[in-house]
Amino acid sequence: MDLKTTDNSWVNKFPKPLIIAGPCSAESESQMLETATRIKATSAEVPIFRAGIWKPRTKPNGFEGVGVIGLNWLKKVKEEFGFQTATEVANAHHVVAALAADVDILWIGARSTVNPFTVQEIAEALKGTNKPVLVKNPVNPDLALWIGALERLLSQDVKNLGVIHRGFSTYRKTKYRNIPNWQIALDFRNQYPNIPMLVDPSHICGNRTGLAAIAQEALNVGYDGMIIETHADPDAAWSDAAQQITPEVLADLINKLQLRNSDISAFDDEMDRHRTLISDLDFQLIELLSHRMKISEQIGMLKKENSIAIFQPDRWKIITEYANQKADETGMSQEFIEKVFKAIHEESIEVQNKL
Ligand code: PEP
Ligand code: MN
Secondary structure, three states: OOHHHOOOHHHHOOOOOEEEEEOOEOOOHHHHHHHHHHHHHOOOOOOEEEOEOOOOOOOOOOOOOOOOHHHHHHHHHHHHHOOEEEEEOOOHHHHHHHHHOOOOEEEEOHHHHOOHHHHHHHHHHHOOOOOOEEEEOOOOOOHHHHHHHHHHHHOOOOOOEEEEEOOEOOOOOOOOOOEOOHHHHHHHHHHOOOOOEEEOHHHHHOOOOOHHHHHHHHHHOOOOEEEEEEOOOHHHOOOOHHHOEOHHHHHHHHHHOOOOOOOOHHHHHHHHHHHHHHHHHHHHHHHHHHHHHHHHHHHHHHHHHOOOOOOOHHHHHHHHHHHHHHHHHHOOOHHHHHHHHHHHHHHHHHHHHHO
8 A cells, every 4th residue: 555545534534624622732630621621512523632741842941741641631531521532742652652541643743754763763653553643744844754754654554644734934933833835735635635634723823813714724725624722721821822722712713614615516617617717818928928038038138248237226126116006907916916027027137147
C-alpha cells in the first residue's frame, strides 16, 4: 500500500465536519472535566476531546505539560462524557504511555514533523497501531518533509492517517501567528485527496478573532474538519491563552459554519460555462502579457543602444498612477493591481537585463 491508496474510513465514522476540541494543555483534573462538561452542554457536535500532556515550549523553564498524570484525566473525560480523546506524542516514551492509557487519536506536532529522526522514532513506537495518527505540517514550508513523515508512519504499518494544517513560522510579524500558506496544504490535498485533512485555526491565528474565518475558508476548500483549542477559562490558560476560546464561543463558531458540497454535479453545466469563460480570459491575459513583453524587449534594445539605465523611476511612477486610477474605475483593489503590475514590471526589467 502506498500513501495514495490508504483508505480514510476512520474519518467517515465521524460527522462532517469533524471537530476536535479541548484545551491546549491539560492543567488539572477540574480544568479538564469542566471544559468537557461545558462542551457537552452545548448544541455543537464534538466527538473528540484534545489536550496536550507534553508541551513543546519555545523556551525552557516554562510549563512543559503535566505529564502522564494528565492521561488519567483524558481517560475520565472519555468514560464520563463519551468523547474520544486525542493528544500529541513527541517521542517513543509518549507513545508507549499514550497507548497504554488508550488515548484514541495521536498527533505529531509541528516541531516534531520537521525532524526525521523524531518522526522515525515515533513511527517505530506506533508500529501496527490501528489508532488514527494525525501529522501536523512542519513549522517550515516544506511539503516533502510533511509527506515524508506520513511515509515513515505508513512503512511501520500505521494506516489510519490524517494531516493537520496549522500554518508556518515566519520571522516577520504578520496578523497570523503562523501564516496559512494555503497553497502548500492544497498541493498536499491535490496529491493525496484520500488523506483526511483538518485545519488548526488556533495555531494559525494565535488569537481568537480570526478563528471563524480560517475555519470557514478550510471548509470552503473541502477540508474534513478542524481542531480548535477550547478552555473553560481561556484567559487563565497555562499555554496559548490568547488563542483559546470557551466551549460556548466554540459552539457559536461551529453553528455558524457553512458546509459546502464538494459534489458539483447538480450545477455542473453552469459551473462549466463559467470555467470556460475564465479559461478563455486566462489565455487572453497570457497573450496580452506576451505581447507586452515583446514591446518591452524593443524598449530594452533602445535603452541598450543609447546606454540608458533600464529602471526609469519616472516611468514606473506613471504606470503606478494609471494602474491605480484604472483599478478605481473598475472597482478592483489598488493593492491587488499594484501587486500584479509590480510582478509584470519586475519581469520586464528581467527581460531587458537579459538583452
Ligand atoms: C498544540 O496543538 O497544542 C501544539 C503544540 O501545536 P503545534 O505542534 O501545531 O505547535
Ligand atoms: Mn497550543
